[in-house]
Amino acid sequence: MYKVGVIGDRDSVVGFRSLGLDVFAVYNFDEAAACIDTLAKEDYAVLFVTENMAEGIENVIAKYRDRVFPIITLIPSNQGVKGIGMQDLKRNVEKAVGADILFGKEG
């Protein structure tokens, strides 16, 4: 059995607690990075990270990209969508296809 974690600023993630997810409130990028590193060693399979925390720790997230676990998925914070998650998706398309075909612009 694997666990699901949510990492982000306190006000964004507090609601997930009631769903039975493990919530980790972090206050800055360093804490977020440390949190991801710690959780990756435990049996957390899915980590939802809010975009506003993810934007400062791209290198940490990139480190787990090649691994199967944990699956790090970006979610919007309560300050709205920043488009970082979409950006990653776009990058995947460009990597695989060589051009951005989903969003209608030529790479």
Place this chain on the structure above:
Amino acid sequence: MPQMNVNPTRMELTRLKSQLATAVRGHDLMKDKRDELMRRFMDLIRKNKELREKVEAELTEALHSVLLARAVMSREMLEEAVMYPTRRMDINIEMVNLMSVEVPSIKYKEDDSADVSMYPYGFANTSGELDSAIARLHEILPDMLELAQVEKTCQRLADEIERTRRRVNALEYIMIPQLEETIRYITMKLDENERSTLTRLMKVKEMLQERNL
């Protein structure tokens, strides 16, 4: 394309020819693999995009509700209210082999056997905004997990496609031309040797005939 540094012998020629056959066969297989990977990837990435748009939109709304709830309640009250969830989220992940790429498949089971409401608090001290916020989050959760699964799959497929494409190109533009070039070189060298042997023999024959006269 520079040829390889080999001795122009018949044995080497045979060796290179079989190598070329393998390379061509491998190239075809790789190409098929790349095309199939690409096809799967296209299906998945569309789904990924839809899911992400959906999750982002709904989650923004849900978090908005949380924000509202937070506005009418104190932080302590809010955190206390959700401190002991009535449910426990457990997921099971299996690795599925998709075109020799290991991709995750998330099965989640919510432990709702205990017949209790999903609101882990009494209604006396909390506001209605919190109820709707939690109901919304609860609704999105399956989509979020699916998004996680699909996104990871796409990521791994993209990596694999890139690797495969690189191999296809290496075979197509380097290995195969190089082998062909070398094979041609050896063939020509061997033919040349044969011709020179022939001329020499003819010359010797001529000389012998002259002496016999």
